[in-house]
Amino acid sequence: MTYFDACAFIGRWPGEKLAFDSVDGLLSNMRRLEIDRALVTHTLAWQNSPALGNRLLMEAISGHPELEPCWVVTPGLQVEDLGGEVAFCEQMAQNGVRAVRLYPREHVFSLNDGPTEKLLSELDRRNYLVVIDLDQIFTQSGLYDYSAASLDVLDTLCRTYPQLSILLTRVGYRAFHILMPMMQTNPNLFLDLSFFATHQGVEAVTERLGENRLLFGTGQPFVDAGGAMLRLVKAGIPQEAIRRIASKNLEQLLDRVKVAPLPGMHKEASVQIITQSADLSTERIPQDIEITDAHVHMGPYHKFYIPQNSAEDMLRVMDHLSIARSCISSHLAISGDWYTGNRLTAQAVQQYPDRFIGYVVVSPNEPELAEDEMRRAFDEWGFKGIKLVPDTHLQPIGGPGYQPVFEFASKRDAFVLVHTYHSSHFDDPQLFGEVAGRYPDVPILMVHSGALPAGFNGAIDLVKKHPNLYLDISGSFITGEWIRRMVLMAGADRVLYSSDQPFIDPRYSLGRLLFAGLSKQDLSLVLGGNIRRLLGLAGVS
Template identity: 30%
Template structure:
C-alpha cells in the first residue's frame, strides 16, 4: 500500500528541520552524501517541509563570502544559518553593518564558532555580539563539543539572559548534562538529532522543556529518517509533537521561510505506519540489544531509562518489534559475568517467545572445559541463541583461548555477534569466518561509517557466513543503501543497541532508507528470522 504525501505530511505536521549541513570536508569518503541535492532528496523522502542549512566547512573559507554564497544557493523551503563573529580584527562586519546584511538576505538565525575562529564567547566583545544580535531577533546556534562545552554554554546563557541559544550536537552519552541544561537554562533550545538517549525526548518533555525542543536531523551526512521516526513514535501528546516538529523553531526565528517543499514520492506501508506512530506492519527483529535489571534506569556510565525487559517490550509494542536479542551490560563493561547473565536469564524468562539471550563468557585463565560448562549451564537456564564477546575481555577473538567457544557455537548452531577487538581491522573476521565456515558471524556497527562499511562489504563478499548489523548513533546518511548494494540485501540486519540507544532512531534509519519496501522487510526482520529459524544441534 502506498499513499501520496500532502504538503504537511500524513500526520498533519509540517516538519521544519532545525539543523542540516552541506558541503564537503577533507577526508570525506567519496560516497558520503553532503551536497545540496542530497539534502533535498532526503527531505522529500522523509516528508520534511523546511530546513535551516549551515555549511560544514567553516575553517577554510572567508566567512562573509561563504555566508552570501550559501544564501544564493538556497531556495524551495531552505533557509541559511550564517556564521558570525566579532569584527574588531577588521575581517568581518559588525554592529549596524552586520545587521543590515542579515536583514538584506533574510537570514533567520546565526551561528557562532568561537573555537574554530579564535575568539572568546565570554569576552566583552563576544557577549556584546550575541546580545546585540539577540536583541534584534536572531537566535544563536552553538555546536557543542567542537565549539563549546555544555558547561560553557550554560554559563554563556546565564551571562546573556536575553539571548535565545540553540544547542546543536547534544550527544546522548552526556544525558545527565543535557538534562541539567534543559532544566536549568530556559533560554537554551535543544536540537535533537544526536540525542539518541533511550526515551530521551519523553524525558526532556518531563523536565518542562517541551517548548524548547527542536526537530533536527543533521542531514544529509546523517539519515534524516532517524530523527523523523524518533519524533513520530515519541510517547508525547500530539500538541507537544507539533511544537517540536516545527512550531518551536518558527517561533524563535527572525525570518520565516516563504515556501515549503512538496515531495513527490509516495510512501510505502512501512513509512506510513511509522509516520502514524503505529507498529510496523512487517516482521521486525532487533538483533542487538542489552538489558538492565528489573526496575533499573541505569547502566552506570550510561542512563538507560526503562531499560529492563518490561520497558523494552513496551517500546517494542509501540514500534512493532516482535523479538529482541539480549546481552548483558555489566557483564561486558565490567567483571560481573554471572550477575550479567542472571540479568539476561531473568529478562528472557519474562517472555521467552519474544526475547532470547546471548552469552558473554570471560575466557581469561579458564580451562576449555569450564568455559563450555558455563555455556551449557546458561543454555539450560534460558533461551540462548548466540555469543557476545567484547573488547573489555582483553583478547582478540582469534586468540586460541576463544577457540573452544567458537567450536561449540558452530556445532550447536549459535551465532557470534562481534564488536571487533581491533576496531574493524579485518583480520579477526577473516580468522573466524575462514576457520569456522558453518559459524554465523555478525559484524556489529557495520553502518557507523563508510570506511567500516567498506571493510564489511569486502568481508561479506569473501565469506558467506558473515552478516552486517547496522546500528550506530552516527546514523550515517546513505550507508544502508551502500551496505545493501555491497553486501546484498539478504546479509544486512537491523539492530538497535537499546536501551543504551533509543531504538526508534535506528529503526527510522531503515524505515526511510532509499530502498524498495521488500528490501526494508528483509533488513528489519526477514533476514534475522531466517537465521533464527535454522535448526540447532542439541
C-alpha cells in the same frame, strides 16, 4: 503537519561522499521525507571560510523560500574584517539571516574570551538563535570517554546571554544527565532531534520541561533524516506536542530575532512544498513484516544515564514500534560483570520468553569458565547466541582467550556477535578476516560494522570475501545511504537490523532503515528474516 528542519547542510564534505551536496539534493530529500522547510548551513562556511561559505549559501538558496539561511561566524579578526560585530549583524539583517552557527573547537576560539563576548553581546541584544553541535564543546578524552567539565562553558553561556536562544544539535546520548539539569535552570537552552539518541529522551524532556524545548532537526546529510523523522512521529507524547516540535518551536525562536522579514522569506515562505500524508507514523512501520531486533541490551549503564531501561520499559517501546522480538544481553554483562549480567539476561528471557531472545556474554580473560557458562546458557536458559565485547575485555578478537567461544559455536552451530570499532586494537573489522577464515562454519555478526564511516567500506569488503560474516546497522553514524550501499554491495541477506536499545533509542536505527528506500523483499530480510534464519527461529505468526 508541517516539518521545519532546524539542522540541514549543503556543500561537499572531504571525508566521504554524502548522499547529496546541492540544494537540489536537499530539496529532493525533503520531499521524499515530507519536510516542508529547513534552516541550512553551507559546509564551506564550516570547513573553509565563513565569509565564502555564507555567500555561497545565499547564492544557492536564492529562489527557494522554503530554505532559510543559517550563517557561520568566527569571532575576532574575521568579524573585524567585516567591519565589527554591529556591521556583521546588520549584514545578516540585510540578508534575512536569523540564526548563526558557532564551531569553537574546529575554528579554535574560546566561548568566554573578549572577542567572543563582544560578538555574543551583540547577538544577545538582537535575540539571535545560536546553533552549536554538541561535539564542539563536549570533548572526547578517549575512545569512549568524554570530559563533563567541558560543558561548564555552556551553562555560563546561557546565563550570561539570556536573550540568546541556544540550540544544541547532534546531541547523542552521553550528555543527557548533564544537559537535563542545565535545561531546567536555563530556559534559553534547546535541543534538536538530529541525533538526540537518549532512550525515551524526547519523552523525558517533554514530561519534565514541556514540549517547547525540543526542535525537529535532522542533520542531513551527515545524519540520516529518517531517524529524526521516525523519532518524532513515533514519540510517546501527545499529538499537539509533536506538532509543536515539528515546526512551531523553531518558528517562535526565529520570530524573536530582531530582523525584519524580507520578501519571499520567513513567514511568507511557510507554504508546504509537498502534500503531507494523513498519518506518516503508521504508514512507515510495516505491519506485514515481523521485526526482530538482532542486538539490544537492558538496564543502567555506568557511562551515562538511560531513562526507562528495564525489560518492561523496553517492551513498551517495542510495542509502540511494532517490534515483535529482541535479542538481548544486559548492560551489566557487557560491562562490569559478565557472569552476574548473564543471569539478569536470563531473568528477562524467562519472564518474557516470547519477546526476548538471550545472548550469553563470556570473557576471554576467564576462558576456563567460558564453556560451562555457554552450555548453561544454551541448554538451561534457552539462549541462542554469544555476545563478545573485545573493547571491554581488552583482548583482540583473534586472541587465544576467544578460542573456547568459537570452538563451542562451531560444535553447536551457534551465532556469535562481536562489538566492533574502526581503529580499535581489539575489534577493528579488519581483525575479523582471519577469525572468519579460521571458523568458516560460525556465523559472525560485526556489530556496528565498524561504527565509523571510515570503517564501513572495509567491513563491507570483508563480508563479500567471507560468507560467514554479517553487517549490523546500529550505531551513531549509519545512514540510509550506507544501508543502501551495504545491501547493494554485500546483499540483503547479509545485513541485519539492530537498534542497540536502550543504549540508543530504537527509533533512530529503525527510521534510517524504513526511509532507506529498500524493496519490500530486502526490507523483510534486514528487519528480521536474516536474524531468525541465523538463530533457527520461526516467525511468531
